[in-house]
Amino acid sequence: MEDQRPGPGAQIAGLIFAVLLLDPDLVVREANPAAEDLLHRSAKRLVGAKLLDVLELDDARVAMRLREADARLTVRGMTLRCGARATQVNLTVSPLASHPGWRVMTISEVGQGEMAELPGEETTLRAPAILAHEIKNPLAAIRGAGQLVARKLEEKDRPLAAMISDEVDRIARLVDRMQRLGSERADPVAPVNLHVAVRSAIATVRTAGDSDVELVEEFDPSLPPVLASRDALEQVLINLISNARDACAGAASPRVTIRTRFASGLVSNLKLGRAVRLPIEITVSDNGPGIEPALCDHVFEPFVTSKASGQGLGLALVRKLVRDMDGRIGHQRDERAGLTHFRIHLPLAKNEGEQA
Template identity: 30%
Template sequence: MNSPVSRFLALDLLATPVAVLDGQGMVRFVNAALEDAMGLSRRSLFGVYLPDYFVDPQPMVTALVGAQSNEFAALRYEAQLRRILHNDALPVHVILAPSDQTDEVIVELLPVEQQTRQEREERLLEQAQANKELIRNLAHEIKNPLGGIRGSAQLLEMELDSKELSEYTQVIIREADRLQTLVDRLLAPHRRPHVVSDVNIHEVCERVRTLILAEFPRGLKVLRDYDISIPEFRGDREQLIQAVLNISHNAAQALHERILQGDAQITLKSRILRQVTFGKQRYRLALELHVIDNGPGVPDSIKDRIFFPLISGREGGSGLGLTLAQTFVQQHHGMIECDSEPGRTDFKILIPLP
């Protein structure tokens, strides 16, 4: 048993659940991802008849016969994987192909939910990259003529004798300064160096909690639900504070009505994830930090665009807070997801841990 297992150990590096079967459908090896999916160890799965673990075993039985007779290079179909310990069935996309070894078949089981999530994550990453390029280019295009506009207004003001006309030049200067502030915020993540040190995520949360309660001292509770076993990790503490603060501040502003009623609530919740996949990579450990509020939820009209720059669900909002938060988290090889419905909005920050 040891030599075949050692030959397959590289499969443990894959995020996709994989099983190696003999020609009769008996398990020779399952990787760590399949152990996680089924809730069973590879020792307990060794030698079992894998088709029995499907709601409908017949498609795999037929596929195994086809693989034995070399009828196809690879066969794909949808199935339901029975998870006995979980007492449920997991929808999977099955890819079955003969191995380069005689009397051996490789079965890949891609969870349909995981496949959908991976596609969504890929879209988010592509959008974030496109947003970053758009922001940088747009900010520079605005910045260059802005200095000229402001300088010309100042020179014009020096030539004017009328106080009433000077008020117009002051409007130009003030609006130019406002645009300059906006441009500086757009460029901030790309200008500031990434300062790496040891980060305790709960110190980050406590700093954010203090700042939020200082701004909203009445009608709002900020609850803690921490997993204190989470280790420190290398990261930019100030960037992470800003990311969590931006999300929490948005939540507090969305809770305006509940704050007036006195029952507004934000929960900062930290957890450890094990053997998790996001951003097309599998990580042994990851931090999962939630910012949960009991507000009205994200408007349906912007749900799919909340991380886009200049998109805001609040009148007078700049639409930059979540964009900058996503940028800062991505600089830690992580990502932010949002799940929102009326009465509960959950922003989830995922960051890989060493």
Template identity: 35%
Template sequence: MTTLAPARDGEGRQFDAHPVATMMLDPTGTIIAVNPAAQNQLGLADRQLVGRHFSDIAPDFAGREYPASQVMRAFDVALALPGRTLALDILAETDEAGRTVVALLPARSADATRAAAAQPSAQGAAVILAHEIKNPLSGIRGAAQLIASGTPDPARFTMLICREVDRIAALIDRMEILSSQRSLDLHGASIFPLIRHALDLARAGFAADIAIEERHDPSLPKASLDEDAFVQILLNLVKNAAETLAGQDDAKIIVSTGYRHGHSAGRGPDDRPRDAPIMICVSDNGPGVPAAILPDLFRPFASGRSGGTGLGLALVDRLARDMGGTIEYARDDTRGLSHFRLMLARAE
């Protein structure tokens, strides 16, 4: 994976010229370099920061580990600065030598701003509803065709049809989520039966001709989620991958799960950081998201495909946030894979 910024030794000029506010930490978490953008962002000179432990200014990070070659993202982190507190999002990546690059980004938890941007007009809500209903309808049609063709397990696909009809009805009701503050039914549940159901639906419908590989960590604890919302998120992500891969001979989708220590989803009502360590990742070997739409990837009507509505990822983002989690995108050009990672809290 490409690091966010080079180390100072040998490429200090590039580090200093990096437009993103960036710090470098040594393996102990001590700040060893601060670029000018970060100095401006924090209102502190490098001499006031270099030599201090990162947790001195980011208390939420005290005792946290930084696994090598993994990106850790935390939202709405409160930085303790002289005479004030500054909320920023943090993106951290550790190289094999144990050095960590920390990017300081404008707080995504302008949640009110993002939520307002996600509020559709009445016409937009109708378009989103039509878009979302097409996913289960595709699966229902595929399941019905399998039953008609004499599948050896008709009961399984009959139950799939029944569940999806019920879910369409629930989806229509849930459209209120995009224009109201109604809470989801959050509770502790295993993600694996829900993943199985969503992938059964995808394989019976819109992803019937695409290889879907599963890589799971069976030891994962229960996650805090709403079951219908979770299935809707996974369906949208797999459908998005399938549409990206249309016409590609070696098309492949990978659905993987894992546990990422230290991943934060902002701050809870008690002002404590909310951990969201349970990861569900949908990857594909397509071309990736066009750079032009990356800043607005999860906003309504942002789409990189001809004929795309840009609505599926907007709903994914809203549902993920309403479940106390996050959704993020990353591109691994070395392996030629795009990753959409849903991060959820562990059930209490």
């Protein structure tokens, strides 16, 4: 077994975050597959290129520190640009004591590895379902009592009884969402035509109410079917598109763009203990003001919302449904472009069960 252990090269190649080996002149000398995926360049194009020609950092202090050969760096939540694309990342730089001037840089997208269950998270997700179960029985009794009372009231007082029933129904709908959030049962997955699901979700959002927000489709028509639950995927997209529409409603020219594309690479599904290929990307972007900074790291948590009338369950449910499909979801803000992006990555139907 000792001889079968993977060597350092195989271990680095299997990492889900980008690793770059930099020489004293900040020239890239090695790049793992995750770096190719994150920076959208092949290893052949990366190796031999100067680091700051490949990527642009939004913080001049980081670029200055990189020029110090023995500097150690840890940066969180920094915007990195590679070509036209901006990504929010965490970055580290570690000098190699055995080789003066040489450094190892790691880059990971903010939220990468989010599919791992954190200690206590499973309990947190089940808590709403347990609470919902305890609430439902008394709710039914309140509603029944309200209906009985309404029959004995004078006409002028019946709106008060109707209000009781309406509020009970509203709470019941909230309880149903709480139960779904805590459910351990995932919808079965099957090959799904991605663009049929996206267009169905867009049609639902358009039908839901009048809005001046422009909904724009930017699809790659060549994409093959994804492995997903059609109903769950549509629900995810309806929530994201509706949120994006609400977020940019106050903009001068409100616009939501739904984009699909093929994104190569591996993203680890740590919950299942294996690497799952997630090459299909769906991005919902809006030109609203963005998420409040205090909420950025918590938007997928239950009961977190910036909406005055929101319950904070929509994005928590979205994350659960995406995870149930072995997918991944994250968000980022591109201040230069004035856009907020929510990105979903899903597996291909033909690659079901494929191992890295």
